[in-house]
Amino acid sequence: MPWGVSALLLLAGCAAPAPPPAPQASPFNATDTAWVQLMIPMNEQLLPALDVAPAPLAEFARELRASHETELVHLRQLRDRAGLPDTNVHAGHQMPGLVSAADLLAIRTDPSSLAKKLHEHLDQTAKLARSELENGTDAATKEFAASVESSRRDQLTRLGQG
Numbered sequence: 001m002p003w004g005v006s007a008l009l010l011l012a013g014c015a016a017p018a019p020p021p022a023p024q025a026s027p028f029n030a031t032d033t034a035w036v037q038l039m040i041p042m043n044e045q046l047l048p049a050l051d052v053a054p055a056p057l058a059e060f061a062r063e064l065r066a067s068h069e070t071e072l073v074h075l076r077q078l079r080d081r082a083g084l085p086d087t088n089v090h091a092g093h094q095m096p097g098l099v100s101a102a103d104l105l106a107i108r109t110d111p112s113s114l115a116k117k118l119h120e121h122l123d124q125t126a127k128l129a130r131s132e133l134e135n136g137t138d139a140a141t142k143e144f145a146a147s148v149e150s151s152r153r154d155q156l157t158r159l160g161q162g
Helices: 003-014 030-050 055-081 101-109 111-135 139-161
Strands: none
Touching: 030 055, 030 101, 030 111, 030 139, 055 111, 055 139, 101 111, 111 139
């Protein structure tokens, strides 16, 4: 092997490996991740309460179920894109609008109490969506929050007329 080729091979073997690519900054800030991690249980925990809706709320409850299930698909996609765990970090928490086990028992005992809990849930999730719009940084998450906030305003209006 000619000396020049040997030298090139030797030098190539001694060259420092290419540095790893710089990590990409996450487009998600703390508000984005907190919103996603809270909205998932807010929606999931409402679903069983919708199953016991009294007759005057039955159609509205079916519509809420459909919209909340669709939202859950998007929220889980955002969660996965953000690299968040699929655990409920709010398990056992008592928060406005979040249907707890005690709330669900009360609604099952007296289905007429569902309307009040629905109002609380819709109002609180609208507030959470507005907070995401004001403080989040991920464009897709903010766009989805705008959709949720608009839906909640419409749903609150409809619930008030029911």
